[in-house]
Amino acid sequence: MARDRYEHFAERYDLFFGSFDDHDPVIVEFFRALFERHNVRSVLDCACGTGRELHLFHSLGFEVCGSDISEAMLAQAERNLASRGEDVPLARVDFRELGRHYDRKFDAVVCLSSAFFEVPDEAELLKAFSSIHGVLREGGIVVLTSGTSDKTWREKPRFIPEVNRGDFTRLFIVDYLGSGARFNVLDIYHGEAHKDLQVWSITYERVYLRDDLERVLEAADFRELKFFGSYQFQPYDTATSDILIAVAEKWDSRGLSVRVAREMRSREL
Ligand SMILES: C[S@@+](CC[C@H](N)C(=O)[O-])C[C@H]1O[C@@H](n2cnc3c(N)ncnc32)[C@H](O)[C@@H]1O
Incomplete structure (x- = not known):
């Protein structure tokens, strides 16, 4: 696989x-x-x-x-x-x-x-x-x-705020690629105890x-x-x-x- x-x-x-x-x-x-x-x-x-x-x-x-x-x-x-x-x-x-x-x-x-x-x-x-x-x-x-x-596909938003809690934010930043799209996921930890930033992305060939x-x-x-x-x-x-x-x-x-x-x-x- x-x-x-x-x-x-x-x-x-x-x-x-x-x-x-x-x-x-x-x-x-x-x-x-x-x-x-x-x-x-x-x-x-x-x-x-x-x-x-x-x-x-x-x-x-x-x-x-x-x-x-x-x-x-x-x-x-x-x-x-x-x-x-x-x-x-x-x-x-x-x-x-x-x-x-x-x-x-x-x-x-x-x-x-x-x-x-x-x-x-x-x-x-x-x-x-x-x-x-x-x-x-x-x-x-x-x-x-x-x-x-x-x-939403017609509007093609670049930024999609998925989560916005006190100490954590998850933002999708989308690249539109013809009939597909790449969803870039930006995770920001902004609590007092834990500050960090992590990214991940997934590409869909077709939507x-x-x-x-x-x-x-x-x-x-x-x-x-x-x-x-x-x-x-x-x-x-x-x-x-x-x-x-x-x-x-x-x-x-x-x-x-x-x-x-x-x-x-x-x-x-
Ligand atoms: C966006 S996640 C959604 C997970 C869950 N359904 C939810 O609503 O939270 C997509 C899931 O589809 C699974 N997936 C993708 N292609 C698959 C396939 N060909 N067969 C089985 N699972 C697949 C991924 O591994 C992933 O866990």
Whole structure:
């Protein structure tokens, strides 16, 4: 496997969050309601990073598994979850090849915080979405989230302040590179006890927006695609939405939704 892009960032990654355990109640309610609507009991986070959402879903009572390609991120997830007494199965798996590791199906697979930007082109994105499709049960859902939307991509802000707490600031300084971007992360520690400055950066060859996701999700045989522009289920608007959330369903092998297939079965009986 290629170089671990998070090797020098994993231990600092969680500084994105005031606390690993506190989640925005609006986001919690989004996932709770979405999972209830789709009868979700088991969730695979296929780019689980340091495990924050695994912790959230576990604490909401879901059966969770986490996978990621980065050993450093998985090691941090292991530390985070073990220190909270949570026994969540973690595995090093490329989300383009989930079927090579998992011989079971999930009710939901999530791929959050633009993790899918890390595949270089649409052919690789199709591999990823097809692999996710392969480990979902019929009627299961995929959930994708990104802080880059059509609107933010059009506006191309150079500076994005991510964190600004008393003693710590994290600033993204973005280089726009045609259809991709380099996110330079500047961490400034300015507390009395600890003053330091650290940098890290990640380059995405391609940024995928609403229409790209629609095209590739459909090519991977997903149905009932829905795009939201907020965690309150507001429909996605390319002009105004600051975030992009996509949800899509796996239908049965005949191309029927689970509801229709169930109705047909009951009529046949
Ligand atoms: C920006 S982080 C997001 C982590 C986590 N989902 C979150 O919301 O905090 C992106 C994650 O995607 C993972 N990732 C990138 N490419 C991947 C791949 N091909 N297969 C599995 N994980 C991958 C990275 O290792 C990293 O942990």
